[in-house]
Amino acid sequence: VFEKQCANCHRLNGKGHVVGPDLAALTDQSKSFLLTSILDPNKAVDGRYASYLAVTDDGRINTGILVSEQSNSITLKAQQGKVQTILRTQLDELINSGKSLMPEGLEREIPPAAMADLLVYLQEHSAPLKYTYAGSVKPDVNYPDDPQNLKLVNRSTGSTRFNDGQWVGFRFTGTEPQPRIVIDLQRKIPVNALRIIYGVNHEPGSIHAPSSIEVAFSNNNKQYGNPHKFSGFDDHADGLGLYEIDRRTTVINIPEQRAQFVRIDFQGKQGWIFLSEISLASASSENQNVAVPVQPVEKAVNTKGAEPGTKIKALVAEVKVGTPDEYRNIPEIWRTAIAVGKRNQADEIRDLLEVSLPGPDKPLECWQAVVIGGGVINGITIAGDWPRSKIELLLKEKPELAVRWKQALLRAVKMAEDPNVKGGTRYDALRMVAMLDYDICQKQLKRYLNDASHAELQMGAVSGLGDIDVPTATADLIESLPVLTPRNQKIALLALIRTDARAIALLKAIQQQQHLAKLIDGELLQRLKTHQTAEVQQLANQIFD
Known part of the structure; x- marks a missing residue:
């Protein structure tokens, strides 16, 4: 019964596939719980095993549980352990169904006597506490x-x-x-x-x-x-x-x-x-x-800003850094780091950088690039701030940390070029590269900017240039618009309306190159026409009316 009805998604006693919960580690082994879970799988769905629908830009629909979520991709696992990784550049919509991947109606497939045998089998092979x-x-x-x-x-x-x-x-x-x-x-x-x-x-x-x-x-x-x-x-x-x-x-x-x-x-x-x-x-x-x-009687120690760093250190300690095992905890490391970036609190960011920046003469590890580039820098940008100026300001009083920061950026230049490093981590490294002076990083970023064959690396370059507030970077971003993937075009255009000067430069480029006008969708056009700066409004109305 187990092999026929359960093994597509569960592994127990050496049989089946690892998709749903580990039945050998069941903590609630009562027959009432097991029976309810089998007959009504949607009654109390564990969020880790909820079924997701991922719709790609070519109309394909992929179904499975969300096992990994990174800054540039998601990974779903379906029945029989089939794994599908989808780049965010290809993802049109991701929907949490709120339901279990486990099918309903198993009471029609499993006779009562067989169900009783199945419950005994599950109890016998799940480890007691x-x-x-x-x-x-x-x-x-x-x-x-x-x-x-x-x-x-x-x-x-x-x-x-x-x-x-x-x-x-x-x-x-x-x-x-x-x-x-x-x-x-x-x-x-x-x-x-x-x-x-x-x-x-x-x-x-x-x-x-x-x-x-x-x-x-x-x-x-x-x-x-x-x-x-x-x-x-x-x-x-x-x-x-x-x-x-x-x-x-x-x-x-x-x-x-x-x-x-x-x-x-x-x-x-x-x-x-x-x-x-x-x-x-x-x-x-x-x-x-x-x-x-229970509130402790003694005065609680102020751990503001320390908890994410402590959590990430613990996650790193569980894996073998420098081996494929390092990526086992990367999704949780990234979620923790980007939450810090989005909160955009100086003390918390500084504490996390102190934990995550490589020490003197130490290499930049993949998990560190994920924390710094994909988490802190990315999160600060999402919060509407400028990551380079933010980080350099909060490191002014920490000269030793400022040196480690600069060394990490230079090591990111090499990591971004390493084909043995995963594409998502190279994206994170490119976000770090963009924190260097533009005359240093321009050539490298432009190379990836103009290469649509590696969409995630192109995304790293686009997002990186979005964080560089100098006229030459704005011009390079506008120049690249025709060769960007549709998703990266949208990221670039949003970056190009981030300041008044950028929005004006974009509109003037559209005046001179009318084919760029087709890239402006209704939502972006409305934002330009209702812009808080009169010059941007006038140019937008002049071009699009």
């Missing part, structure tokens, strides 16, 4: 855990009697330490919800629901972030007998974290806490149980 008791409080000797078959994750929930051997009990008084459990997920995965099955029997067993829990995350089991707290456990009276227990379940939504270790600190009342299951669940928008951040 592992955990340890990290604090001083361990399970009571009368209600112990089993180190060989950890009870809280063995999928055998406790019965209505707490002496059935499946419940794990912790006994303490109000002032004693509380239980602490650390779950090891074996690798970093997204975590957004937690399921806890606990027991209640106030009298005569004096078993209470936890009064609260605090959940924290770590990638090394040493340094944990600020915890999230939940206090909404159901502790109403039950009236049960001596050995009876009321099993209750709560699913707690947590702001999504990507981590390997999950630490849970239980807080209870005087008496007992009894647990029969702890598992990671799937978050639901309908679930009102939400853990909230």
Whole structure:
């Protein structure tokens, strides 16, 4: 059943293709969750596995999940692991369907008996969670855990009697330490919800629901972030007998974290806490149980501007720089860097450059070009600022960093020419090259400007010239318009109305070369005719009326 119905998109037990979620790493292994996911795949679609439609400029439609998004291209993965990379110069429209790539109606294809077998197969081959008791409080000797078959994750929930051997009990008084459990997920995965099955029997067993829990995350089991707290456990009276227990379940939504270790600190009342299951669940928008951040008692350290740099350092540390493995984290590195550029905050940009600029006598690595060219420079431009003047101004008080900046730009000249470097990264390098004086970079940028056979490199040159506010660069950009690809023409024209002087130069060129007028679409024409500068308005109306 798995090979016929699931293997096109899922790999498990050595069979199938890696497109959808890794079933071997399922954190919610309950039959109810698995059945809902199979029969209603669109009920709670994980954004990472949403189906996208990519329409190219020649009318083709490509469908798949978005596995990579860079400054110059996107990559989709479809059924059977088929990968399609599309240049942004070829992309006409990208639509997130909001639906799963997984087909609906599998209940018509899989008979009930086969569905039951499939659920068992998925549970048997998905790895159970592992955990340890990290604090001083361990399970009571009368209600112990089993180190060989950890009870809280063995999928055998406790019965209505707490002496059935499946419940794990912790006994303490109000002032004693509380239980602490650390779950090891074996690798970093997204975590957004937690399921806890606990027991209640106030009298005569004096078993209470936890009064609260605090959940924290770590990638090394040493340094944990600020915890999230939940206090909404159901502790109403039950009236049960001596050995009876009321099993209750709560699913707690947590702001999504990507981590390997999950630490849970239980807080209870005087008496007992009894647990029969702890598992990671799937978050639901309908679930009102939400853990909230706990504010540290001590004054928080001001990390403004440091967090993106720290994140990028961690992403780089996970890969082998200088090998193809380096590109495994490039999409997330780029997204982090361009967000900094778009925010255009001096301290944050400076901190990120300090992390990302090559050291003295060090080469420019691909990830560094992505951060600096595709992220910071690109983002500052999108924010409407001029990246060279912005960066040089904020580096004035950091002479050592200014030297590293200049050295990185010179190394980008070489990277942009290296055919062994991926085209997208060469684009990023060209964005850096454009930060040099124009008499130094003009020849190189013009060569790519006039070569439409490498659209992404041409885009790098076009965007680079758009960042150079000198008359010769404006003239070169106007001269190149007829040989640019349609997408690069649009980028160039938007750059050419960025200043009054550029807009006037463009309109005067159209007066002298009337064939350029056909490149001005309705939206751009309206912007020229309603321009804030009277001279631009007059020229536009004179030419196009």
